Amino acid sequence: MASIVFGPGNMHALSVRLRILSGSWTFQYGPFICGVQRRWKKPVDSARTRLESRTRDHRLDKLMVQLRNLKLALVVRELISQQRNEYASLQLLSKWRHEVGLNIEIGAFLKKYPHIFQIYVHPVKRNHCCKITQKMTDLIAEEEAVIRENETNIVQRLKKLLMLSTNGTLNMHALWLVRRELGLPDDYRSSMLPKYPHDLYLESPDTLSLVSWDDELAVAKIEEWRKKEYTEKWLAESETKYAFPINFPTGFKIEKGFREKLKNWQRLPYTKPYEKNDLHPIHNVERIEKRIVGILHELLSLTVEKIIPLERLSHFRRVFAMEVNLRELLLKYPGIFYISTKGSAQTVILRESYSKGCLVEPNPVYNVRRKILDLILSGCRNVSEPETAALFAEEYDQASFHELQQNMCQVDTANTVLELETDSDSYRTKCITEKLPYQHFCASQEKRD
CATH class of the missing domain: 1.20.5 (Single alpha-helices involved in coiled-coils or other helix-helix interfaces)
Known part of the structure; x- marks a missing residue:
């Protein structure tokens, strides 16, 4: 009787046979097997996949993280300022942590920014409380004063927005969502709109209408750039008449034939943002997209920081005749727009307006907001220790x-x-x-x- 030698090779072959007989072994590839085959699938090309695989701009992403921290600090400041004595206990603020959107403890967040929040022990209740520093209070008052001084510029922005729309109207809810981006005060409906009845008219509680068209304002920001390029750099009129400034992020991969396509697109004529094309409708897809790019460029140029959330931008799709997928269109032109996913939101940034994380052409409102952002960037630096308990008692409310x-x-x-x-x-x-x-x-x- 032949003897069976159970060596390492025989044991491995026996285990493979047992797995195949039991049905627990399946081949990943093969034409005729009892298991499930893995078939090759065509990669999906959508706005989501292109958003994940885009070339990232780390400076703009870092700026968006800083602006998110500033936004959280402003929300907490608003909650504290609404209290009767303009201070709140940490126990009370911890109940609002999830409503604000904080993913850390409220005490740890407040200690990160001592130039904005001052934590102390209440002299009577003996619990930890928080109040806004005088430096932050002065900057908030300065921002409100600058907005009041530049009221005429704000009205001009509103008129240009109304002139961009198809029927000269805007929804008040959409306008309220972008009030900070446009530099509007919170009470603009009662304090600003009644002062300019010859320019703006509140047609109904939720609709703002344009009273008269202004030809001097019907000049887009991109047209001023083209005039500057044509006169200063002596470029050909065919290259600058319908062109847009292109600024690709570092590390952007230029594929074969991309430059030629971009050159042809730059020379492609289109209807300008403030011109109406009702009499001569456009059926060319590329020209329609270029017109929408011009409208988006002008809309971002009218904002204070040249930034607007993508979610709020979608509220203007119908009124500005932008009946396309805005995210796909913005991703199609990475040299003009940049979508940042930092800060728990998708934000659209006008690339030409920023250099090294700062605005190229700052305005008075942006300068004050930059000072507030510097308090966030300072962190715990240049903070002196509290001198005595008596000194804190003098700073408390009366x-x-x-x-x-x-x-x-x-x-x-x-x-x-x-x-x-x-x-x-x-x-x-x-x-x-x-x-x-x-x-x-x-x-x-x-x-x-």
Whole structure:
């Protein structure tokens, strides 16, 4: 009888046979097998995949992270300023942590920015509270003052937005969502719109209408750039008449034939943003896309920081006749626009307006906001230690200080009464133990009084 030798090779072959017989072994590839085959699938080319595989601009992404921290700090500041004494306990702020959007503890977030938030121990309640620093309060007041001073420029921006629309109207809700991007005050509906009845008209509670067309304002920002390029750089009119400034991010891969396509697209004529094409409708897809690119470029140019969230940009699709997938269109032109996914949102940035993370042509409102952003960037640097508890007590609100002073007076009065009662009781006990006359006790009590 032949003997079976169970060597390493035989044991491996036996295990493979057992797996195939039991059905637990499946081949990944093969034409005729009982298992499930893995077939090759065509890669999906969509806006989401192109957004993930795009060339990233690290400076703009870093800027968006900084602006997100600033936005969170401003939301917390708004919550604290709404309190009666303009301070709030950390216990109360921790209840609003998820509503604000913080993913860390409120105390750790406040300690990261001591130039904005001041944490102290309340002199009466003896709990940790937070108030806004005087430096931050002054910058907020300065921003509001600058917005009031530049009210005429803001009205011109609103008129240009209304002139961009197809029927000269804008939805008030969409306008409210981008009020900070346009530099509008929060009470613009009651404080600013009634001052300019010859320019703006509130047709209904939710619709803002244009009263009169202004030809001087119907000049796009891109047209000013083209005029500058044509006169200063002596370029050909065919190259600058319909061109856009192109600025690719570092590391952008230029494929074969891309330059020729871009050159042809730059020379492609299109209807300008403030021109109406109702009489001569365009059926060419490329010309329609170029017109929408011009509208988006002008819309971003009208903002204070040349930045607008993609979600809020979609509210203007119908009123500006941009009936396309905006994210796909923006990703198609990476030299003009950049979509940043940092800061828990997708934000559209006009690439030509930024250099090294700063605005090329700053405006007064942006300068004040940059000062506030510098408080975020400073972190814990240049922060002096608290000197004494008495110095903090002087900075507290007057109500808490008077309350503390009243409680201290009550405590001192109570201690004095207790001391008198204790002294009289001890003296009475001494008189009894030493058998002194009662008159001596009364005389000494009158002398004490």
